[in-house]
Amino acid sequence: MLRRVVLAVIATIAAGPAFSQAYPSKPITMIVPFAAGGPTDLLARIIGERMGKELGQQFIIENVTGAAGTIAMAKLARAAPDGYTIGIGHVGTNVANAVIYTKLGFDLVNDLEPIARLPANPMLVVSSNNVPAKTLKELVEYLKANPDKVSGGTAGIGSGSHLGALAFNKATGATYQLVPYRGTGPAMQDLIGNQIQVMVDQSSNSLPQVQAGKIRAYAQTSAKRSPAMADIPTAAEAGYPMEIMIWNGLWAPKGTPKDIIDKLNAAAVAALSDPAVRKRMEELGQDLPTVEEMKPAAFAAFQKAELTRWKPILEAAGVKFE
Numbered sequence: 077m078l079r080r081v082v083l084a085v086i087a088t089i090a091a092g093p094a095f096s097q098a099y100p101s102k103p104i105t106m107i108v109p110f111a112a113g114g115p116t117d118l119l120a121r122i123i124g125e126r127m128g129k130e131l132g133q134q135f136i137i138e139n140v141t142g143a144a145g146t147i148a149m150a151k152l153a154r155a156a157p158d159g160y161t162i163g164i165g166h167v168g169t170n171v172a173n174a175v176i177y178t179k180l181g182f183d184l185v186n187d188l189e190p191i192a193r194l195p196a197n198p199m200l201v202v203s204s205n206n207v208p209a210k211t212l213k214e215l216v217e218y219l220k221a222n223p224d225k226v227s228g229g230t231a232g233i234g235s236g237s238h239l240g241a242l243a244f245n246k247a248t249g250a251t252y253q254l255v256p257y258r259g260t261g262p263a264m265q266d267l268i269g270n271q272i273q274v275m276v277d278q279s280s281n282s283l284p285q286v287q288a289g290k291i292r293a294y295a296q297t298s299a300k301r302s303p304a305m306a307d308i309p310t311a312a313e314a315g316y317p318m319e320i321m322i323w324n325g326l327w328a329p330k331g332t333p334k335d336i337i338d339k340l341n342a343a344a345v346a347a348l349s350d351p352a353v354r355k356r357m358e359e360l361g362q363d364l365p366t367v368e369e370m371k372p373a374a375f376a377a378f379q380k381a382e383l384t385r386w387k388p389i390l391e392a393a394g395v396k397f398e
């Protein structure tokens with residue numbers, strides 16, 4: 077704790093007007109809590125590349141995997157609060173895990189500083205092409221008839237794909253064996269190869285594979301059909317009401333000076349205002365936040381509201397990691 081106080085004091089002294097006017101004067105590291113090739117990594121690289129252009133410094137992606145993002149967030153919380161280490165996370169890594177993991181050794185919400193809210197991904201219920209089901213109803217019946225024979229990918233307890241599996245079970249009563257990966261990028265390779273058979277996965281990861289005919293989609297988990305996935309029914313239309321969106325965001329270590337947070341926020345807003353970035357996000361089925369929703373204070377309030385919403389859901393599901 078003393079180290080953090082000292083770092084915060086140094087950062088505050090250093091972050092006088094001259095310091096923050098010069099910021100950033102070197103590359104910025106963005107910690108990504110899941111393996112390369114997955115939805116969080118993809119978003120990090122798109123946003124990081126464009127933020128780097130805005131700030132005139134390279135964004136270096138550092139994949140720090142394990143324990144559904146808690147290892148990455150611990151590393152972020154310990155980093156110097158100087159604006160040169162930030163992290164990307166989502167509702168799993170920065171809300172659900174605050175409820176699920178009770179012995180993290182740091183405060184997942186209060187030891188991090190919200191920078192900006194990022195796009196939200198609807199999820200897709202998908203299977204390998206080997207599964208003998210053509211509709212969500214047939215998939216549910218198949219899972220119920222083969223309770224121990226079907227495996228599904230997650231990125232660990234508390235990951236977005238784990239929250240998706242919980243929502244799927246709540247909506248359908250069907251379950252599958254959860255196989256943890258370091259991200260749904262690696263899990264997707266096993267789904268395509270039928271080493272695992274199902275997944276509830278973020279659209280940005282699954283939709284390109286569905287469009288390439290490598291896996292099958294049964295439903296999307298948004299309230300209404302995303303234009304990029306107009307031919308895929310919502311879970312409600314397919315008979316099982318189930319809404320879950322994996323929203324993303326950027327955080328910095330607590331104590332990062334406000335004017336640096338504001339510079340990073342402005343760069344994230346510029347990135348999501350770029351027509352090429354918006355087009356790419358929309359093609360992947362993502363919902364983009366408004367500039368107002370992206371502001372640090374609005375994002376902090378949103379995160380706290382999500383914590384209040386998810387806490388009883390996870391406690392009712394008995395999801396705890398001691």
Ligand code: MLT
Nearest residue numbers: 114116231236237259260
């Ligand atoms: C990923 O990037 O691998 C995903 O966000 C993992 C997950 O949360 O399911």
